[in-house]
Every structure is written in structure tokens, then in C-alpha cells.
Amino acid sequence: MGDDSEWLKLPVDQKCEHKLWKARLSGYEEALKIFQKIKDEKSPEWSKFLGLIKKFVTDSNAVVQLKGLEAALVYVENAHVAGKTTGEVVSGVVSKVFNQPKAKAKELGIEICLMYIEIEKGEAVQEELLKGLDNKNPKIIVACIETLRKALSEFGSKIILLKPIIKVLPKLFESREKAVRDEAKLIAVEIYRWIRDALRPPLQNINSVQLKELEEEWVKLPTSAPRPTRFLRSQQELEAKLEQQQSAGGDAEGGGDDGDEVPQIDAYELLEAVEILSKLPKDFYDKIEAKKWQERKEALESVEVLIKNPKLEAGDYADLVKALKKVVGKDTNVMLVALAAKCLTGLAVGLRKKFGQYAGHVVPTILEKFKEKKPQVVQALQEAIDAIFLTLINHIFFLKTTLQNISEDVLAVMDNKNPTIKQQTSLFIARSFRHCTASTLPKSLLKPFCAALLKHINDSAPEVRDAAFEALGTALKVVGEKAVNPFLADVDKLKLDKIKECSEKVELIHGKKAGLAADKKEFKPLPGRTAASGAAGDKDTKDISAPKPGPLKKAPAAKAGGPPKKGKPAAPGGAGNTGTKNKKGLETKEIVEPELSIEVCEEKASAVLPPTCIQLLDSSNWKERLACMEEFQKAVELMDRTEMPCQALVRMLAKKPGWKETNFQVMQMKLHIVALIAQKGNFSKTSAQVVLDGLVDKIGDVKCGNNAKEAMTAIAEACMLPWTAEQVVSMAFSQKNPKNQSETLNWLSNAIKEFGFSGLNVKAFISNVKTALAATNPAVRTAAITLLGVMYLYVGPSLRMFFEDEKPALLSQIDAEFEKMQGQSPPAPTRGISKHSTSGTDEGEDGDEPDDGSNDVVDLLPRTEISDKITSELVSKIGDKNWKIRKEGLDEVAGIINDAKFIQPNIGELPTALKGRLNDSNKILVQQTLNILQQLAVAMGPNIKQHVKNLGIPIITVLGDSKNNVRAAALATVNAWAEQTGMKEWLEGEDLSEELKKENPFLRQELLGWLAEKLPTLRSTPTDLILCVPHLYSCLEDRNGDVRKKAQDALPFFMMHLGYEKMAKATGKLKPTSKDQVLAMLEKAKVNMPAKPAPPTKATSKPMGGSAPAKFQPASAPAEDCISSSTEPKPDPKKAKAPGLSSKAKSAQGKKMPSKTSLKEDEDKSGPIFIVVPNGKEQRMKDEKGLKVLKWNFTTPRDEYIEQLKTQMSSCVAKWLQDEMFHSDFQHHNKALAVMVDHLESEKEGVIGCLDLILKWLTLRFFDTNTSVLMKALEYLKLLFTLLSEEEYHLTENEASSFIPYLVVKVGEPKDVIRKDVRAILNRMCLVYPASKMFPFIMEGTKSKNSKQRAECLEELGCLVESYGMNVCQPTPGKALKEIAVHIGDRDNAVRNAALNTIVTVYNVHGDQVFKLIGNLSEKDMSMLEERIKRSAKRPSAAPIKQVEEKPQRAQNISSNANMLRKGPAEDMSSKLNQARSMSGHPEAAQMVRREFQLDLDEIENDNGTVRCEMPELVQHKLDDIFEPVLIPEPKIRAVSPHFDDMHSNTASTINFIISQVASGDINTSIQALTQIDEVLRQEDKAEAMSGHIDQFLIATFMQLRLIYNTHMADEKLEKDEIIKLYSCIIGNMISLFQIESLAREASTGVLKDLMHGLITLMLDSRIEDLEEGQQVIRSVNLLVVKVLEKSDQTNILSALLVLLQDSLLATASSPKFSELVMKCLWRMVRLLPDTINSINLDRILLDIHIFMKVFPKEKLKQCKSEFPIRTLKTLLHTLCKLKGPKILDHLTMIDNKNESELEAHLCRMMKHSMDQTGSKSDKETEKGASRIDEKSSKAKVNDFLAEIFKKIGSKENTKEGLAELYEYKKKYSDADIEPFLKNSSQFFQSYVERGLRVIEMEREGKGRISTSTGISPQMEVTCVPTPTSTVSSIGNTNGEEVGPSVYLERLKILRQRCGLDNTKQDDRPPLTSLLSKPAVPTVASSTDMLHSKLSQLRESREQHQHSDLDSNQTHSSGTVTSSSSTANIDDLKKRLERIKSSRK
Secondary structure, three states: OHHHHHHHOOOHHHHHOOOOHHHHHHHHHHHHHHHHHOOOOOOOHHHHOOOOHHHHHOOOOHHHHHHHHHHHHHHHHHOOOHHHHHHHHHHHHHHHHOOOOOHHHHHHHHHHHHHHHHHHHHHHHHHHHHHHOOOOOHHHHHHHHHHHHHHHHHHOOOOOOHHHHHHHHHHHHOOOOHHHHHHHHHHHHHHHHHHHHHHOHHHOOOOHHHHHHHHHHHHHOOOOOOOOOOOOHHHHHHHHHHHHHHHOOOOHHHHHHHHOOOOOOOHHHHOOOEOOHHHOOOOHHHHOOOOOHHHHHHHHHHHHHHOOOOOEOOOOOHHHHHHHHHHHHHOOOHHHHHHHHHHHHHHHHHHHHHHHHHHHHHHHHHHHHOOOOOHHHHHHHHHHHHHHHHHHHHHOOOHHHHHHHHHHHHHHHHOOOOHHHHHHHHHHHHHHHHOOOOOOOOHHHHHHHHHHHHHHOOOOOHHHHHHHHHHHHHHHHHHOHHHHHHHHOOOOHHHHHHHHHHHHHOOOOOOOOOOHHHHHHOOOOOOOOOOOOOHHHHHHOHHHHOOOOOOOOOOOOOOOOOOOOOOOOOOOOHHHHOOOOOHHHHHHHOOOOOOOOHHHHHHHHHHHOOHHHHHHOOOOOHHHHHHHHHHHHHHHHHOOOOOOOHHHHHHHHHOOOHHHOOOHHHHHHHHHHHHHHHHHOOOOHHHHHHHHHHHHHHOOOOOOHHHHHHHHHHHHHHHOHHHHHHHHHHHHHHOOOHHHHHHHHHHHHHHHHHHOOOOOOHHHHHHHHHHHHOOOOHHHHHHHHHHHHHHHHHHOHHHHHHHOOOOHHHHHHHHHHHHHHOOOOOOOOOOOOOOOOHHHHHOOOOOOOOOHHHHHHHHOOOOEOOHHHOOHHHHHHHOOOOHHHHHHHHHHHHHHHHHHOOEOOOOOOHHHHHHHHOOOOOHHHHHHHHHHHHHHHHHHHHHHHHHHHHHHHHHHHHOOOOOHHHHHHHHHHHHHHHHHHOOHHHHOOOHHHHHHHOOOHHHHHHHHHHHHHHHHHOOOOOHHHHHHHHHHHHHHOOOOHHHHHHHHHHHHHHHHHHOHHHHHHHHHHOOHHHHHHHHHHHHHHHHHOOOOOOOOOOOOOOOOOOOOOOOOOOOOOOOOHHHHHHOOOOOOHHHHOOOOOOOHHHOOOOOOOHHHHHHHHHOOOOOOOEOOOOOHHHHHHHHHHOOOOOOOOOOOOOHHHHHHHHHHHHOOEOHHHHHHHOOOOHHHHHHHHHHHHHHOOOOHHHHHHOHHHHHHHHHHHHOOOOHHHHHHHHHHHHHHHHHHHHOOOOOOHHHHHOOHHHHHHHOOOOOHHHHHHHHHHHHHHOOOOOHHHHHHHHHHHOOOOOHHHHHHHHHHHHHHHHHHOHHHOOOOHHHHHHHHHHHHHOOOHHHHHHHHHHHHHHHHHHOOHHHHHHOOOOHHHHHHHHHHHHHHOOOOOOOOOHHHHHOHHHOOOOOHHHHHHOOHHHHHOOHHHHHHHHOOOOHHHHHOOOHHHOOOHHHHHHHOOOOOOOOOHHHHOOOHHHHOOOOOOOEOOOOOOHHHOOOOOHHHHHHHHHHHHHOOOOHHHHHHHHHHHHHHHHOHHHHHHHOOOHHHHHHHHHHHHHHHHHOHHHOOOOOHHHHHHHHHHHHHHHHHHHHOHHHHOOOOHHHHHHHHHHHHHHHOOHHHHHOOOHHHHHHHHHHHHHHHHHHOOHHHHHHHHHHHHHHHHHOOOOOHHHHHHHHHHHHHHHHHHHHHHHHOOHHHHHHHHHHHHHHOOHHHHHHOOOOHHHHHHHHHHHHHHHHHHHHHHHHOOOOOOHHHOHHHHHHHHHHHHHHHHHOOHHHHHHHHHHHHHHHHHHHHHHHHHHHHHHHHHHOOOOHHHHHHHHHHHHHHOOOOOOHHHHHOOOHHHHHHHHHHHHHHHHHHHHHHHHHHHHOOOOOOOOOOOOOOOOOOOOOOOOOOOOOOHHHHHHHHHHHHHHOOEOOHHHHHOOOHHHHOOOOOOOOOOOHHHHHHHHHHHHHHHHHHHHOOOOOOOOOOOOOOOOHHHHHHHHHHHHHHHHHHHHHHO
């Protein structure tokens, strides 16, 4: 029971989640009761259960689940928020309820699904149910089908989308489960009830038995249209209305209306499209051209099979259509013509509106082919043309335009002589008319058709007559008698009756009676073809309503812009007004008057004028004439309009003297009277003809000119300007008077401004203007140019085309005039409106598209027919394989268009030819084609419309080109086209959406940019725009940033036309994550959605060619009241939403009503804005931690976050401020921020108390798109953080984590000013939040996709490190720097720079350790970094002390900087040492001698940088005396680094640096360095960079080998894998190096010797063999050794091996194995000798052998345990002798005293032996003889020489000289025999000579000894005898024997360098090496020496500019210590080292 009582106490929501089923049951019951009690659907109670509803329906306990389902149903029915749960609950129902055995559960599940549909979530429910059909459990499938069926039955096919259900039906019919099949049958019957036969095609492939069953069921269904029985919430009122009607007895009319609610489903829509183009046979195009008709038939049959698919996928069918058209038009075999026509029919039916673009090419061909008599051909052609006509209807929305599009072709064929063609064309017209309604068949279209048909009813052929009657009868039926009768005025009664008879028989497609369609249309759109609401309504009646006075409609196809096929333009004047609504009215205005005779005129005049007046008209006295005129004037003024006989009066005025009147006063009066008559009377053109001549004659008169102009203007007003102007101008130019001509032109300029341009015949003027421009009189030319300027205002730039061939000077004047006019809009007409535009009131009723006016002007331009110039040769030229010929073709086309100026729309095959060039591989030709297309647009004008589909869309494809200039050209072309066509043509159909679908970033961004520019200017768009939306959404998530940006920019404009609802609905098919993101963007766009442009206002009649009215409703108008003020009193429902936001969109919460805002103004705003709630913030943090509320973490804020924040704020923020803060309009946010800024200082406590909420609210503002809010918010933040730091407030973790990430995002804003502010805020935040905690947030920002953000974040990181030191780097400096270093390889330049700068900053703080921390970098990145470090050239500074000064609380121990520098035991270092390291500037730091710098080098090498604690006494050793002569170097933070080396090039310094790392004690560093070098060596082009560094690199390598051997291998802690890895790196590197011969040859002898020593030691290391991969290492070394022997400089390697052998034999500790391996190497070399002998420096090798033999004479070698050494030497010498022969004796030049050398004797012996061996006997004989002779002669010489010497010794004077010579001789020829000379002398003389020689020897030896000890003579030879005193014997030898101090010093130097110590100060005293004996030139210099020299060079060059104060004149020899004291020092040093060594051991 205890348990029971426990859960009973829990709140309901917790019970519902309890693990006990009883608790849950109780919870669900209580929840049900609660749900039933809540009355308000928006109550916050509902939200508590939002996350639980899914658990209600998916409960594991069946009993509990039932109760849960009941509760869930009530919840869904009543809760406002239930929609949010749709997906999860319905999927729960499908998976967990539909499989339950209980029928009740299933019923409830179905009910829940239906309830979701009722609350407008139909799509989501349907989606889940369709997913359920894929479930394996048949129960679930059956339940899903049943639910869908019920939903369809109740809600109807408007709500339930049938297409996806029908798609899965065939699969359901194939199910194994009978239950599923039965249910499928039921739903198929239900679907049939709604869409009837449209269901048949998709089900044609199911089992025939099932189909038969279905047919039976379908027959049983009632024929009445089904109606929905259940309605969505939004339709509930309709439901109520329906119920009322039913209760009233069911009104039939109402029923009819509702019947219309059911949408007509088109079977075509339910089918899957099939792709057929790829399935065409490969040889189709060849076969269709074949000569044999059978082959052509085969080709056509292959197409016929494919087009049987009822729905075809869109594609480029141009070639196929062209081929079929050719067969129809040209093929002689009629059977094939019929077959081709059939194929065309199939294509048209399968493609529907997608076929529209090809229709224009095919229709004329089919019409002409009707000449065929065979019925099967005629029938096929009829079917084809009807199918094509239907595609056009679909294609172009309105039939009117369809008919217009084909009217030209049809009318042209009507004149054909062939009766069959005439008959079939009339029948086609009749069939086409049946698809029309009164609105889609206006009089303007009807007139030309009727005129042509009326000719046909009089045709001699009866079939032609009958067809014409049928067509006219159909027209009569469609538009009614009233409309057709005017055209049938002249038809006799018999024929009229026939027409009426036909009319009665006609069955219209729409089934409406004549004329009804038009009336009905006003109210309800027809379901089938035409739509008249919304966009359609605007355009539907456009042409009808627009009044166009003057001869605008000069041809039936005025809109489509075709050339008038019949006759000339309508007679100028009113007669041209056919086709306007007010035709009759206008015609009454037109006064047609017959010409009267002079007698009649006099009679009429005398009736209205005083008799005296008539008599005095021709008086000779001017005064009488004047008086007469005055009376005339009075009479006219008093006359009534109806009584005034205008013609009679003007004829009286023209009576003699008429216009020849000489008195100017009389003339003026006369002209004034003409004006009066024209104004007051019904003035006809006949009357005008009487006076105009006279007026023109007087227009140039100085005194009467103005009156003449006035009269002309009055006449123009009476007779319309176009006619008057034409008359006046032609009269002026038919006379010679230039004054009259110029004034006429001036008058015309003014008249155009006053009357407007409508109806003027441009062509007529242009020829006259050209005449005027050529006039000699400048006034005429000026007037002509002025007139052109005025015309330019109306016609636009196209006017210039007529004058391009004028002289340049004139053209420049015209251009100057045009330029003046540019930007001006034409003035509104002030005259000519009252009489002739009474219809002006109708203007703009249904709206004329703003750009149509100018098109009408362009229609007046004369157009040339160029189709005959587009020959097939030209077309084939354009398609030629050779680009030059293609270019020629294009040039020709450009020339043709240029010459024609304005062209007719018929351009033959040109479109297809040009289309092919748009994807030409040659981009220059693409650009040329684009230029031609621009030309074409201007030349063809609005008629270019018909080419939009076949040429315009391919231009859009070019927008995807990768080249910038091509894209720009394409965009310019598209704009040029759109300017002519308007946007409708582009947006219709799927073409544009297909383009947007292509995943080409360039295409997408250009196209979206273009749409964003064009859409806002349109008042309405075709519904096809919705097709672009899915692709727009995919662009919003495109990987390319620019595409995303453009898509976001275009979003509001799409929404402006489609509305939010449609756009939101379109997100249904997106993935859930994408959907959320897109919906968030839609919400944003909704706020920024501009209003649609307002229609032109009714009051003003827009001037032709004027620009669109510019003052639309401002896009950002926020308040609702602007709707009422800016639109008409009754705005039509479509536009009501546009100017402001709909009430639903008013705010995200939807709770505030606009009326409240006015009340709020009066509310009290004086109190505090932030209320301090004790512990409020703490409580909120607890809630967030305990997950009671949502954690503030999102990519874009969702509604629930905003709601939550609002709820949290309600308790601590003033209500009025909160309303401002959460208002949907940004201006209110600005207000809120302003208030917050004002209250910041005064309410500090409140601000800090609500800080978390304020920061969260500000993050929401970061997601707004309005810049002004963002700027304000950042301004506030700056002030806020300043305040917080003054208050010493610290941000909590919660505040930081919910704010900083969003602030960091803003650092990537494109606007500089915002980025600056954000950086400033980040800076200030460090005062209230630790920089080290900020670091990870900013680091996270570097991972952004936004490159600006990455760059700024990296810079910020740099600033943090600079300001706060390395300890800000979190989690560790290593990780942080590695992450930063990754960005050095970023593709964005700014990011790369920022990353480099940051690392340089770290470098400046932290020195060379950086390279260790950043880890492996690619070579490219590393070199960039090095370069940058070098350039920055900033002296490294000690760790900053900044934070100490800044804030005491952040004064963390600075020494911790040092702790970051090394890993492992370094943490234990004493703080003293740390401080010493970090404050290098302090001199006392230098006094401490640290462990690293004490001389126990081997141990230090073992230490590898760690300091152990077991030897504290070492620190107390006072070893200062060792260093007395040396100045202790200051520790530097950096290690050896050539970065500031000005002397070296960058690469060299980089390589030096990397090489110095190879010898590093840290394995990783070494490996890294080796890897980098390996990269260089592996790339041939880069390997050269290593040249000059080879020795240095090899030294570093063998030092590393030694380090591994001595240190790493002995270290048990070290992973042996690491060592193997290092070995592999070293060996790999060496192999790479020794494969490049040029580099391998650079290795010097000394280095090779040490390298070979290292490698052989490695091969003999038994510890390696024990390792797993040890054998592999040894094998690799073997390979490497071979490479070294083969590739090195052969002299150097031989020399090195000899020295190495010598050393190994001398060293006692060396193993015999070692010497043996060295000798094996020598043997290998001996084997290579035959190939390499010529490249060897033999002198050097023989010198080495000589030295070897001196150290090891024969006797000594024989004492060796092994006989190998002596054999090796002999083999080597023998090979050399063999190869060189006797010449070898010439190579002993480097040996000083050959006589003493065993070598010479040895070689001689060998030579001798070889001679003996080789020569033939006779040769030997001769040689023997010769040698004897030689020996004798040489012996004779020697004897003479010695005799000479002894003679000298015997003489007193020369005895010393003689002894010296003998000494020299003996030394030179040690084997010389002087015994014979001494034998004969006395004993005394013998002892004298011996004593003398000894003295000389002692003297000489002594000198040598002194010279070696003082370092003066470098020429002494070193004898390498192992004596304990000789300190030189084994420099650099590590084999255990005595080692000289110089070695230690060298090693010390290297270590100092490694630890960052400076060696320069040592130069003050002589280097120790100079106190030791220097080896003579021939010996091998120690590699350590070489390393030292390299390093010191490097160091010196770097330090030169760092220590410019150092005295450069200090020399090495200025030693201050004597040799003896230095020796003592050295001994002392040695002893101490030994002591330290032994104590360590």
C-alpha cells in the first residue's frame, strides 16, 4: 500500500509517466477530465501535456492504452497546440495501436488520425499513414488503408491527396494478404467515386480479375458528384451553411455550387513520367534521313512505341520534333507522314504544356500538309494539330494568347489556293473555338478570323464553305450574336441562317450556353481550362479593357507582335480602334464629312454669318477685311456646336485672298478663327484638309506663326494628333521654306508633349526627320534633333537604331540630346484626352502591366522580314565543326540583324542554330551568341516573347557558366529579353524550375539574384512559380554560401506572390531538420515581405511608354492601419494582405490585437522596467539544470524558446516593455532597446537580477535580419558590460553559455561596423568573465562555415593570448594551437592570415615551443608560418604581466605559463626555476646555473629535458670556476632558430631550423622534422633546396643515432615502438637522400665516417635484434649502407672507410665484428672500383693508405688477431695497381717523403710482380734487362748523390749542411742504404754522423711539439698512435677510450643551442679547440667540428643584428689564458666530469 499512496500524491503529468500501470491509468483518467474541463483552446494547461501525448497512445498496457487514446482524442480535438504533436502521435498510432487486437483501440486510433486531419494537419497524417503501408504487419497496413479511405470519404479529395495513394495501389493489389487486397479494393472504389475515369490509367496493369471486380463495383456507384461530409476547422462555417440549406429543403443552386468544390482530378497528374529520349535507337537520326522508306518507317515505329507512354518526362525534344516535322512536311510517302503525325500527337499528349515551345514550328507545316487527300493522313494530321492546340492552352494559361500565337500561321494558310487546306484550317478553327469562352475570344481576335472565314463562305468548293459555316457558327455560339453580328453585316440572309443553324448544333467543351460563360466567369473560376481569379483575373481582361486610341491595333496579332498579314495598317484615326470595349462610342466621336462644293458652303455660311461679313471677305481694303473678321469671330463665338457648319466656315476663310492675305492683322484674326472653329464645332478631317496647307505656310511667319501653331493644335485636338501631325509634316517637307520646316518640327515636339505619343506613326516621321537632319539650314537640323529628343522620351533607346548610319558628328549631337532626356519621364498628356479618351475612366480597371505601354510604341516601328536571309547554308555554318566558320556564321547573323534594325518575329531556323551555340566549347562564341541574342531582343521587340521557351531558357542555362564574364553577358541578355517580354513568359511552365533544380552554384546564385530583382516589380505571377519553391528550399541549404545568401534574399519575394501558407505547405516534403530551418527562414521572410506593387491608379491615364508608377506601398509598412489608408475603400481580397501583415502574421504569439496598442499608449510607463525578484535568477538556473525548462541552445530560435523566455520575463519585466520586446515589428524592438539604455544606470540591481533574461532576449535579436535592431542591441551590450565590470560582476556559467555562442556567430557579419562592435563587446566581456573560459567559446566559432567568422574568431584568440598569456588556451595549449594551426590551410585568405597571425602572436609570447605545440603541419603551411614569423620580426617578450595589473582577482601565478610548456614531470619544477624562465629580462636569473647547463652531457641527453629530484646536491655545486673566463649566456626563450636570419634566404633558414630539430631529444619533434625533410626529398623539384645542407643534416642524423643508442634504448620508460618509428624515419630519410646522387655527393669525408660508424654500430646493436621489428630495421640499414657506398662521392667514402678502419683497429673497446663490417664495406668499394676509378681522387686515397700504413706498419698488422686487415689493404692496393698500371706511382704527390713510405715500395713490388705475371717471356726478358739497366742507372744516381752529401759532411765548412741533407734524405727514403759509405770510414766519423742526425732529429721534433701545443703551426702531421697523453687521438669517438675536452665542449655547445642558450659570449676567450692540437689538412675533420661551425655560422648571422653592440673585432687568438693554465683548466675540467659521472652512476 505504501507504494500506492506514493504515486497518488504525484501531479497528473508525473502519474502519466509513472512506471506503475495503475498510476498511469489514473493519470490518463484525470488528464481526460482536465481536458474536458478546459474551455479555452489556447490555455497554457495544454502545453504541459505536449510531450506526453505520444506516451498516451503508445502505452504498453492495453487497458491503460485505451484510456490514453480517449484522452489523446479529446486533447487533439480541443488543444490549440495539438498540431505540434501530429507526426509523433500518428506514427505512434500506426505502430502501436493499429496492431492491437481490440477493435475499440483501432477505432480510437482512426478517430485520432481523422481529428488531426480536421485540425489542418492532413498532409502529416497522410505521410505517416503511407509510411505505415510499408510495415510488415498486415494488420497495420489494413488499418492504414481503412483510415485513408475514411478520411477520403469524409473530407473529400481536396483535402486528401490522391496521387500518392494511387501510386501505391498497384502494390497493395499484389499483396499476399487477402485482407490487404480487399481493403485496397474498397479504397479504389472510394477513389473512383471522387475522380471517376481518371483512376483507370494508373490501374491498367493490375490483375485482370481484380480489375474486373473493380469495374463491377464502379458501375454500382451513384453518378451524382460526391460531397465531403466533414470539414476542416477553417471550413466549419461552410458546414453550418450546408446544414441550413439541407434543413431548408436543399436548394438546387447551392448544391450545384458545392459540386464545384470537388476538384477535377486529371488522370495525367496521377501518372509517372517516363523518360524516352535516351531510349531512342542510336541510329535514329541517321535512319530518319535514310533514302529507303522502310528504314525511315523503322525509325518512326521506334518512336511510336515510346510515345505510347501516356506521360513523358520533360527534356530537350527539339531535334526529335524537327525530324518528325521534316517527315510531315517533306516526306513523299504518305504512310510515313501519317505515322510522323501520330508521333507528334503522342509527344503533344505525353508532354502537354512542355510541348508548347515546339508548337510554333510544327503548326504551319501541319496546316500546309492538309493538302493530302488520303483520309488516314488527314485524320492523323487533325489529331496532331488538335493535340498541339491543347498543349498550347496548357502552356499559355489563356486561350486568347494561344490563338494569338497561332493566328498568324493560321490566317496565312487560309489564303492558300488548295481547297482541302482551306477546309481543314476552317475546321481546325472551329474545333479551337469550342475550347473558348466569350472572354478568351475577344473581338480583336475574332475580326481577322471572321474576315478570312467570310471569304471562305463564298468559296467555290462546297466543303470549304461548310467548314467556314461551322467555324462561324462555333464563334457565334461562343461569344453570342451581339459580338459576331457586326462582322456579318454584309452576309446575305441565306448564309446567315446557315451559320445560325451550325451554331445550334455546336457542342462547346465547357457546355455553357452562348454568352453565359462570360457572365459566369465574373464570379467563379471554371474548373477546367481558364482561371479568372487572382493572377488570372488581372490578365484575363487586360487587352479588352485597355483603351488604345489611334492606330494601335494595326493587326490581329498586335499583342503577339506579328506582322500584319492583311493590308496596310488601319487608316489613321478612329477607324483603327477596333478591338476596344468602347469601339462604338469612339466611332461616334469620329466625324466623317463629305466634301462640300463652294456653293453649298456659301449657302450654309450665309445662314449663320452676318451678310456684310460674307461680302467684305474679299474686299480690297484691309480694314474692311479686318472688320469682317471681327464679326466672323463674334458669330463663331456665339454659335452652338450642333449648328456650326465647320467646313463651310473654313472654306469661307480660305476664299480669296485666303491664305495669301497680306495684312498680318487680318491673317492673325483669320488663324485665330480657325482655332475657334476647331475647338467649338464638330471639326472633321475634311475641314482640316481645307486649312492645314495654309497653316503650314504661315507657321514660319514671324507675326502669324504663333496663331498658326494655335490653330494646328486645335485641329490636332479635334482630328487627333497622329493624323494631323502626319499631314502637317508631309506638307512642310513638300515645300522649300526652311523656316516653315523648322517651326513645324518645333510645333510637333510641343504637340507630342501635350498629346502624348499614342498612335503616332513613327515610320512616317523618321523619314521626314532624316530629311530634316540632312537639311543645309541649321535651324531645321536643330529642330529635328529636338523632336528626336522628345520622341526618345516615349520610344526609348531603340529610336537610335534608325540613325546609326548618320554622320558621326550628327550622331554625337543626337546622342547628346538623348543623354539630356535620359532619366526623365514623359510628361502626362494634357490635351487630346477629353474628346478621344472618354474611355480613360476604364483604364487600369483590370490593370495593364506597367511595361506594356512602351511596347505599343515599339509596335509602331516598321519591321523587316529576315527569315529569307536565314538560309540553310547560314544555319549549317553556325553549326560547323570549325569554330572559325561558326564565328563567320554568327558574324553574318549579327550583320543581318544590324542592317534590318527592327525585325519581324519569323526568323526561320535561327533559334535552334543559336541555341546550339549557347553551349559552344569556345567561350568567345558563347559571348558572341549572347550579344546577338541581345540584339535580337531589341530588334524584335515584344514579339521575342514567342522565343522565350526555345531560346530564352537556354540563355538562363548559360548563367551557370564558370567564367565570370560569360555569366555577366548572359545576365545582360536575359535582362534585355525580359525588358521586351515582361516576366510572365519566363515564369510559366516548368522550365525555370528545371533550371533552378540543376545543382550548379553559379546558375543558382545568378538565377535567384535575377528573380529577386524581377519578382518585386510584378503585380501577379503565373501559378507555376510554385514549382520553383522546392528547389528554392534546397538552395537555402546549398553547400555554397553565395547560393544560400541569394536564396534567402529571394525568399520574401516568392512569398509576396505565393503567400506564406503555400510556401509553408511546400516544406512538407523536406527532411524534418531541413523543414525546421526553412520554416524559421520563412518566418523571418514573412516579416520582411514587401507589398505587391499597386495597380496604376484610375485617376490618371498613364502616358504611353511611361515608366511604371514608382510609388508603391512602402515594403516595410508595419502597422495595419496603412491598409485602409493606402488602398481603395474595397481592396480586392487578394491584395488586402499585401501592404501590411495579415493579422495572423502580426506576432509570433498571435495574442495581441492591433486595437490594444492604442490603449497601451495611455498605460503608465513611469515605474521601474526591471523588477527585482529575490533568488529569481538562481531559481531559473536550477530549473534549467533540472531540465524543467528548455536549455537555451539552438541553431535558430523556435517558438517554444520565445514563449518560455516570455513566460520567465513576465514576473520581472514591466508588462509594457515586454510587449515592446516581443512585438513582431522591429521598430518596437528599437524602442525597447532605447528604454533599456535609458534605465541602465538607474536600475543596476534590476539589470543584474534579470541579466540572464536580458542576454537571452538579445540573442534572439541576433537572429533578426534588421540591421538597425542589431546595431542598437550591440550598443546596449557595450554599455551593459562596461556597467557590469564597474560593478565587479562576474557572469555565471549559465549566462555565459546562453549568450557567448550567439555573440560569436555575429562576429562573422558581413558589415564591418557590426564586426567591430562585436569584437569590442568580446573585449569587455573578459573583464566580467575569465578569458580562459571565453577561449573555448571563441574556439568553437572557428569551426563555423562562415569564413568571416572563422577569421575574426582566430584574430580574437590571438588577442586573448597576447593579452593574457598562454594559460588562456583551453583545454591545453597543445590542443588549442593544433586546432588553430589547422586553419593555416583554409581556402579563405582572410582565415589563413588570421590563423598565421594568431600563431605568430603565440610565438612572440612563447617562442619556439610553438612548433612543438602545433604538431605536424604540411610543408606548405609550415613555410607560410615560417615566412610570417620571419616577417613579423618581433622580439619575443616575456609572458605578459597584463592581467596582474588589470584585475587582482585574475592574477594567477604567472609561472604557470611555464608549466604549459612541457609535459610530464615538468609540473614538479620549483617555482623559482619557472620564474627564472619566464622573466628572462632579470639579470639575477642568469646567476643561477641550472641543471640543463651543467656539464654532465650524457646524463642530460638521457634526461631528455626532464629534471629529476634525486640529486638536489648538484644544484649546490659551485662550478663557477670552470666558467670563470666565460660570460654565462642569458637564457633565451627561443631555441636555435634561423627565423630572424637576414643573411639566409627563407627556405635555407627553414631547412636549418628543421635540421636542428632532427637531433632533438624529443622523439616526436625529431620524427616530425624528419617527415618534413622526407617530403622535400621525395619531390624532385624541391629536393634541390637541401643542397648545401647535406653535411649539416647528416651530422644531426648521426647525433640522433648516437642519442638513441646511448640514451633512448637504455630508457625503460620509453616505448620501443617509438624508437623503431624513429629509426624507420631516419633510415627512410637517408635512403631518400642517397637516391639523389647530386645530394649524396655533397657528403664530406668526416661526416661519412661518422655516419658509417653510426650505421655499423646500429647493425651490431643486439638490443635491436630482440625487438619485434628489429630484423626489419637491420635489413633496412643494410640496404642503406649499400646505397651510401654506391651513391656518395667515391673518394670521400673510401677515405672515410679507411679512417674508420684505422680507428676501429686502434680502439681497444671496439669489437672485432665492427672492424670486420668496415672491411666488408671496403671490399664492396673494391668491387665497384673498375666503374668508379676515373672519378676517384687517387692522390687522396693513396695518402690515406699511406697514413694507415704508418700507423699500422706491416709488422703491426701481422700481429692482429685477424688477417683480414692486411688482406683488405693488399686487395685494395692490388686492384688500384691493376686498374691504373705504372701510372699509379704518379699519384703519390700528397705524400711528403715518399722514401719513408712503405706504400711506394709496396706499389713498386706489386708493379713488378704484375709485370712478371703479364708479359710474354721475351717481354719479360727485355723488361728484366731494362729493369736491371734502370736499377743500375738509378743506383748510380743515388750513389753519386750520397757521395756528394758525405763529401759535405767531411768538409769543415759544410758539415752541418751535409748532416741536415742526410737527415732529410734518410727521412725521405727511409729504406735507403747508407751503410756502404759508412763502412769505409772511421768509427769516429760514423758516431759523429749518427750523433749529428740525432741532434737534428731532436731539434726538429721539439719544434713540432711546441708548435702543436701553442696552436701556431697548422702544417704538422698528426700521428695517430694511441698514447695516453695524446688528446687528439679520437675526437668524436664514442668507443670508450680517452676523450678530449674539445668533444665535450662541442657537445655542450649543441646542448646549449638546444636549450635556447646563447653561445656568442664565449667568443671573448679563445675556443678550447684552439688550445688542442689542430689536425693537419689531410686528416678527417671531426664532424662535431663541422656541426659547431654550421651552428655558429647560423647563430652569428642571427645574432649580428640582435647584438650590434658586440665588438666585432674580438679575435679568437686574443687569448687571456696561457697554454699551461688552460691545460690545467682542462685537466681540472676532466677530473670534475669524471667525478660527476661516477657519482651519477
